[in-house]
Amino acid sequence: MSDILATVSTTATEAPAASGRARRGGGRGADRTRKAPAATYLNIRNTLARTEILTPEALEDIHNASLQVLEEIGVDVMLPEARDIMKAAGAMVTPGSERVRFDRGLIMEYMAHAPGEFTLHARNPLRNVRMGGNNLVFAQIASAPFVADREGGRRAGNQTDFRKLLKLMQSYDVVHVNGGYPVEPIDIHASVRHLECLSDIVTLTDKPFHAYSLGKQRNIDALEIARIARGITAEQMDSEPSLFTIINSNSPLRLDIPMLQGIIEMASRNQVVVLTPFTLAGAMAPVTVAGALVQQNAEALCGLSFAQMVRKGAPVIYGGFTSNVDMKTGAPAFGTPEYMKAVIAGGQLARRYGVPYRTSNVNAANTLDAQAAYESAMSLWAVTQGGGNFVMHAAGWSEGGLTASFEKFVLDVDLLQMVAEFLKPLDVSEAALGLDAIRDVGPGGHYFGTPHTLERYETAFYSPILSDWRNFETWTEAGRPTTYDHANRIFKEVLDRYEAPPIDPAVAEELAAFVAKRKEEGGVATDF
Numbered sequence: 001m002s003d004i005l006a007t008v009s010t011t012a013t014e015a016p017a018a019s020g021r022a023r024r025g026g027g028r029g030a031d032r033t034r035k036a037p038a039a040t041y042l043n044i045r046n047t048l049a050r051t052e053i054l055t056p057e058a059l060e061d062i063h064n065a066s067l068q069v070l071e072e073i074g075v076d077v078m079l080p081e082a083r084d085i086m087k088a089a090g091a092m093v094t095p096g097s098e099r100v101r102f103d104r105g106l107i108m109e110y111m112a113h114a115p116g117e118f119t120l121h122a123r124n125p126l127r128n129v130r131m132g133g134n135n136l137v138f139a140q141i142a143s144a145p146f147v148a149d150r151e152g153g154r155r156a157g158n159q160t161d162f163r164k165l166l167k168l169m170q171s172y173d174v175v176h177v178n179g180g181y182p183v184e185p186i187d188i189h190a191s192v193r194h195l196e197c198l199s200d201i202v203t204l205t206d207k208p209f210h211a212y213s214l215g216k217q218r219n220i221d222a223l224e225i226a227r228i229a230r231g232i233t234a235e236q237m238d239s240e241p242s243l244f245t246i247i248n249s250n251s252p253l254r255l256d257i258p259m260l261q262g263i264i265e266m267a268s269r270n271q272v273v274v275l276t277p278f279t280l281a282g283a284m285a286p287v288t289v290a291g292a293l294v295q296q297n298a299e300a301l302c303g304l305s306f307a308q309m310v311r312k313g314a315p316v317i318y319g320g321f322t323s324n325v326d327m328k329t330g331a332p333a334f335g336t337p338e339y340m341k342a343v344i345a346g347g348q349l350a351r352r353y354g355v356p357y358r359t360s361n362v363n364a365a366n367t368l369d370a371q372a373a374y375e376s377a378m379s380l381w382a383v384t385q386g387g388g389n390f391v392m393h394a395a396g397w398s399e400g401g402l403t404a405s406f407e408k409f410v411l412d413v414d415l416l417q418m419v420a421e422f423l424k425p426l427d428v429s430e431a432a433l434g435l436d437a438i439r440d441v442g443p444g445g446h447y448f449g450t451p452h453t454l455e456r457y458e459t460a461f462y463s464p465i466l467s468d469w470r471n472f473e474t475w476t477e478a479g480r481p482t483t484y485d486h487a488n489r490i491f492k493e494v495l496d497r498y499e500a501p502p503i504d505p506a507v508a509e510e511l512a513a514f515v516a517k518r519k520e521e522g523g524v525a526t527d528f
Helices: 002-018 056-073 080-089 104-111 159-171 193-204 216-230 234-239 257-268 289-310 337-353 370-386 406-423 435-441 472-477 483-497 505-520
Strands: 075-077 099-101 117-120 129-132 135-140 146-149 153-156 244-247 272-275 316-319 323-325 357-360 390-395 403-405
Touching (some): 056 104, 056 289, 075 080, 075 289, 080 099, 080 289, 104 289, 129 135, 146 406, 159 193, 159 483, 193 216, 216 234, 216 257, 216 505, 257 272, 257 289, 272 289, 289 316, 289 337, 316 337, 337 357, 337 370, 357 370, 406 483
Parallel strands (some): 146 403, 244 272, 272 316, 316 357, 357 390
Antiparallel strands (some): 075 099, 117 129, 146 153
């Protein structure tokens, strides 16, 4: 395991050195190829005070309005089995209808059973992640239909690129979790796609992973693959969450059959349900941010409490994905001031209910440009200030989620590592205060050659992956490379260095046998 840590740490922290770019000469900095700190980004904690955009009174207004929606309007629940569970728990099911209404006391009674923190287990225990509290977990982009890099352009998802993106995810320890298929590999038939993809995820990475709730059998297969990957019994897995699913309500105010089946299958096995309404203000939710938050909260509370009706104490995460649309075109907009407000308010709501909070690093840029950077920076600012615990689409998201970009993945990793470095507590130890160095240098001197500097210079500051710190003349002589150029080169270098994480041969054999058997059985039924 220590070998794995060393390999991952080196890959994550020495990517800048692989570029071979020199920093400014003279007194402007050390050699660009110096080694970065050996520290890793496996466990990030955010102990900063949370920004609260809602006053206590405003927070209660949204809370009460959400409960009023559930009591008076209700939610369409499209799976009869789910309606039966809700009715048995005390919900009001309209006869001959899919409409279900919930007393506010019932909702809060079941929400009280949701755990505030829990561990999501990986096949490599080093990769276990803690959800909730002050913990901050990043997941790779998921569910993009297209993939892009500079040479190949924008193209349909395929297994080759799918595997490359998994390898990139494995190579950087700041990306803690597989969030789903980073790109949808449409060259694999839908009936067996989940088997092929989950097998790749388990063998090419050793991090926690996601299962799509697209029908009961897919959930059952994913649960068995997660169990096999960890080499544990079903009983142990039931006590150790090892898989998560994203459940998107069909906004406005509807839960469809596959999503409900996913909640039932996952919660009944004590696996993680992340309930995330997709509430775009002005489209699937009221045009005001406050109105969209009311609907988001109502849908989230409905799904989260239902998970507790299935199994009290099942691990759940409150998901927020409220943003706005461009009212000129209807296209989703991300990284906006409205998105930031919704993210921060969503964090307040999640903390009110005492459950972990999921959000996202998003942007709507079509290429790796200034828009991609500033919209992601705004998103990550809101995530950090709002107390997000689990950040989906943290690396590689482009074009409003339609495209997984190799170059954007590298840019995002740099941003995520900067966030992690920013969140490290400031060292104010006696040595860090540097009084001896200040005394030795005195007025008018410099610190380049002091023992205090020489002991620390190699690890004193974060070494960016992409920033080009050469002076203008040197940069010009090198051909004026852009951030896009650097990102393009670096993702290829990282892929060239990739090594698959070790896996127990017995586990690999059992996994292969299970996948082969299920494929022989036809996988799952599809319409084509």
